[in-house]
Amino acid sequence: MSRTSLDLWVGFFVIIGMGALLFLAMKVGNVGTSNFDETYVIKAQFDNIGGLKVRAPVKSAGVVVGRVTNIGFDTESYRAEVTFSLGAGYRFPKDTIATILTSGLLGEQYVGLDAGGDSEMLTNGDAVQLTQSAVVLEKLIGQFMFDKAAETPAN
Amino acid sequence: MTALLDLVRRIGAGVVEAVWRIGFATRFFGLLLAYSGQSLARLHLTIREIYFSGVLSLLIIVVSGLFVGMVLGLQGYETLQRYGSSEALGVLVALSLTRELGPVVAALLFASRAGSAVTAEIGLMKTTEQLKAMDMMAVNPLARVVAPRFWGGVISMPLLAALFSAMGVFGGWLIGVVFIGVDEGAFWSQMQAAVDFRFDVLNGVIKSFVFGVAVALIAVFEGYDCTPTAEGVSRAITRTVVSSALAILALDFVLTSFMFRGQS
Numbered sequence: 001m002s003r004t005s006l007d008l009w010v011g012f013f014v015i016i017g018m019g020a021l022l023f024l025a026m027k028v029g030n031v032g033t034s035n036f037d038e039t040y041v042i043k044a045q046f047d048n049i050g051g052l053k054v055r056a057p058v059k060s061a062g063v064v065v066g067r068v069t070n071i072g073f074d075t076e077s078y079r080a081e082v083t084f085s086l087g088a089g090y091r092f093p094k095d096t097i098a099t100i101l102t103s104g105l106l107g108e109q110y111v112g113l114d115a116g117g118d119s120e121m122l123t124n125g126d127a128v129q130l131t132q133s134a135v136v137l138e139k140l141i142g143q144f145m146f147d148k149a150a151e152t153p154a155n
Numbered sequence: 156m157t158a159l160l161d162l163v164r165r166i167g168a169g170v171v172e173a174v175w176r177i178g179f180a181t182r183f184f185g186l187l188l189a190y191s192g193q194s195l196a197r198l199h200l201t202i203r204e205i206y207f208s209g210v211l212s213l214l215i216i217v218v219s220g221l222f223v224g225m226v227l228g229l230q231g232y233e234t235l236q237r238y239g240s241s242e243a244l245g246v247l248v249a250l251s252l253t254r255e256l257g258p259v260v261a262a263l264l265f266a267s268r269a270g271s272a273v274t275a276e277i278g279l280m281k282t283t284e285q286l287k288a289m290d291m292m293a294v295n296p297l298a299r300v301v302a303p304r305f306w307g308g309v310i311s312m313p314l315l316a317a318l319f320s321a322m323g324v325f326g327g328w329l330i331g332v333v334f335i336g337v338d339e340g341a342f343w344s345q346m347q348a349a350v351d352f353r354f355d356v357l358n359g360v361i362k363s364f365v366f367g368v369a370v371a372l373i374a375v376f377e378g379y380d381c382t383p384t385a386e387g388v389s390r391a392i393t394r395t396v397v398s399s400a401l402a403i404l405a406l407d408f409v410l411t412s413f414m415f416r417g418q419s
Contacts, residue, residue, distance in 0.1 A: 006206045013210040017314025020321035021360070027343070028249045028324055029352040055351070 038088035039066065040124040044098040044111075045079040050134025052100055052109045058084045059101075060113040065090040068111060084111060093118035094126070100134035109134060180376050187302055187375070190295060194302035204307025208269035212315060215268055216261055220319040223256060224248060224326025231327070232335055241337050245346030248327030253350060253359045254415070257320030259407050262366035265312055266399035270374035273304045274395040277378025278388035286379075301379060305371045312367025313360050320359065358414045365410060369402045 049071065058066035066086035074081045086092070095116030102109050113128075122128070194200060231247040277300060280286050286296040324346075331337040350356065374395050381391035 006203060009210045010202050010205050013205065013213060013311075014314065016213075017209075017318055020314070020317040021356075023321045024253060024317060024324075024356045024359075025352050028253065028321075028346055029350045029356045055354070 039085040040088055041083060041085050042122050042126050043083050044128040044131050045081050046131050046133050047079055048133040049080045049100055050109055056110050058111045091121045094120045094122055096128055097130040098128045099132040183376055184372055186297055187305055190298040191302045193298040200303035201306045204303045205311055208307050209311030212265060212268045215264055216315045216319050217322050219264060220322030221326040224323030225330045228327035228330030232331060242341035242345055244331045244337050245342035246349040249324055249346045249350050252320040252323040253355045258316045258359050258363040258366055261316040261319040262370055262403045263400055265315060266370045267396050270370050270395050270399050271392045273374040274378040274392050277375060278381040278391050282383040282388055301375045305375050308371030309367045313363045316363030362410050365406055366403050369406055370399045373399050
């Protein structure tokens, strides 16, 4: 058995196929930027999560530090329970505040983490106590109308 | 009355024939896998088939990938600029290619370019009694002829689909960024933010692998099962293309509903 020109073509084919896959992974996909190798999981309960979705980014100071992995409903407190996994390199204090924010006016929703000053850090499975819900536009408009109505004297 | 009876008889015969073929195809697939070890031990046979079904399909895959990407770029831009978000063009092009269009269109092209050739080859071998002659010489035609063609197709398909997607993204970039003038940084960065490697790219690869198995199996089976006449071979080739296309689209729906259950 010896090398043939056919092998050369097949080798060429396999290499450009793999190259295409690599291109999809590195240039098109986000391998390495948001899939953290080691993660830890924390939870938070929100009154209202708005349009938050699983796999939405978790950001702190605008940097993606993790992803939302699960959204559930707690039947005891009647609140939404959001689980997210954070990169193991990003440690946050116990009194961190989790907020649901919107990127841009119509953009996707994400979880923002504001670090507190506690010396103890959150560990795997901990819950964030301080949370702030998503801004629901309808409620905001409703409140604005209510305030306006209260301002004008009844006649 | 006789016409009605005849119709019932023909429907019945068709149903029995279909069930029979499905059963035979299943047994054929099992035997094919069982003899694959023997055939993969002589790897140069499979390499040869990768050349015929993979390398020779390169040109059509590259060119059609490029054109599909360019069309996506144009049409996507038309729609997105109405909502003032033409920067999301990269996301649209990359997601539709990696998730759906790449695997599906590449598999359809592969079925008509390589699948039909495999069916014709095996069908003609059967018609000219080469398969029987091999059997007489104690060479198993499943291991010698069928399995290499099957594995050649299965190995080529994911590579071709990845190449199709990559060329499509390039085509979308060419139209969107180079010709229309969408901001290049936003094009790539939004694409990278939206496309997840495991969720989008790997699922696309899994899809193309499943399509590869389906197309290659249909192609070798139709060739092996054809009526050994000139007309039978031509009918087998037609059936390969038709049932491959149907299998690809149906499997695509099933796989999509498993993979992307209404998330994001």
